Amino acid sequence: MLKRGRVTAETIVAQNDLHADFGGVVPELASRQHARAITRSISDVLRQSQLSSPAKDLDGVAVTYGPGLAGSLMVGVSAAKALSLAWDVPLVAVDHMEGHLFAGTLMSPVDLPSLTLLVSGGHSQLIEITEPGRYVELGGTLDDAAGEAFDKVARLLGLSFPGGPEIERVALLGDGSYIRFPRALSGDTLDFSFSGLKTAVLRYLEIHGPVNVNDVAAAFQEAVVDALAHKVGMALRKREYRSVVIGGGVAANTLLRSRIEELCAAAGVKAVIPPKRLCTDNGAMIAAAGAFRLGLGQVAALDIGIDTSLSLA
Template sequence: MSATELAPAEGATVPSDMAVLGIETSCDETAAAVVVGGSRVLSSVVSSQVDVHARYGGVVPEIASRAHVDLLTPVVAEALVESGVADREVGAVAATYGPGLVGALLVGVATAKALALVWDVPFVAVNHLEAHLHAALLDDPDVELPVVVLLVSGGHTLLVAMDAPGSYEVLGGTLDDAAGEAFDKVARFLGLGYPGGPAIDVAARRGDPTAVPLPRAMLDDGLELSFSGLKTAVINHCRRHPEVTTDDVAASFQAAVVDVLEAKALRAAAQVGARGICLGGGVAANSQLRSQITAAGGRAGLRVSLPSPAMCTDNAAMVAAAGWHRLRTVGPSPLDTGAVPGLGL
């Protein structure tokens, strides 16, 4: 069975108190976590490589892979010690197998398979995007489904209808740049450094969001999104108006992105009759997005669930949670499962 043929299969009988070790190495975060029953986080350890890659202005795949090799074993050990769960008490090992950087993914997948074999427990291959759908549920387990999940990260921007764990439908997504990618590119152009999202968030608090007239692409058109033109508009405006302040540009750019994300999320929720909206992905940590979509959701009578900042970034707790649900509904993954860097949801 190939890595892209993981479902459907016969689900396994999974105890509600099973402890799952999750491993995440899709990009530049080396993470491990232990989660019980798909919802109770006993430990979540993340070793970030941001400082290593910052000097290059972005993630260098080969450096990321080598760092995972060095960091993963101590990170897993720390997660187990912190959780208080002994090796023999781990019921399954879950790891991200895509999408992401192929070398980085292989480190996590190979480690997870080795541990599963040594401990004689199931191995579960987890889609990184599916894992992000569980992030808000870990912090807000009482969410009433169905919900619309707005997944916004450096590599993806998606609107997903989630009826139950493992049951979801992609409603729309970006046609070009992901929102996080646009943040990074604009931050680089403005000289704000890497990673761009947090840098723009900080600068925007000092700026005027109405100072620069920027487009809201496809604001009234369906559930697809586009941010490439917005990035170009920022660059063109700055070249025509060199006197404009960096803070005003950052605030105006951020407002344009958030306005579109808010409008699309509300439209998606209305379209599928969702009871609420959940955020996921690195951009879900953006302060304006969190406050604006919470207020808009409240006005629309929707419950808005926000993951904690720790759950917004790549982490293994969401991988372990998704792994528990996947093991219950689909069953173990074959041990010949490989890394799939271009995996879709």
């Protein structure tokens, strides 16, 4: 079992408005905004938590050291090193994707063995957890990640960034059955592929000219969720799990959340689905993963670097 954590204070500084005009995250802008916001964010959390002394009351400082954008990772790691040194507490280095996995534990214990679907802008993975801290990838994306596909199709439809929430918003007004977009890799594999789906949307728009954006968005969303849920269902049929966890920005999608709940109910498996605010990147999930790693005695040296291509499994 992965034990439940408890959040005493948190703050999230979003950058969506900063990058919206560019249709995606601009690395240089992202790192500069991280540098501007990090001191204020730390101060806000310390004020909320009402600690008498961080040096006395904290057990450690956790930080993401990968995967991700180099500039943003460097800002976070540098700040965490400074706090660790100033407060004389251990530094704990956390895999970003393990943080998304642990977001679920902030709401409920995760019963093992567990199946985890991690879906974000850069990742689409099915992970098996048989014991705490041991991860086996059952399937991953062969091309675009689910979140990346949402962003690209949103751009094709003239919607703003980030694409996931925008497509979900307009899809509520559309008919997902009006168009049948392809579902790739329907065989025995647990891998994902979304580049063909993105191309199918592009071809549809080229052929049909002016379209009902709501219907196209709904049909695209249906195809992505179908593909993700289908692989989860396949994995549940291959072996027995006690829980299914979803995490990452795409896990905030309402249709995906309901499909996973339905699959788990039918299979008699516990569904661990974080609230939407904990699906997107946040410090609470990194703290939860950091607490787990600290409990194992896994402390990082102060000369640790970043790893932009770090792999969880």
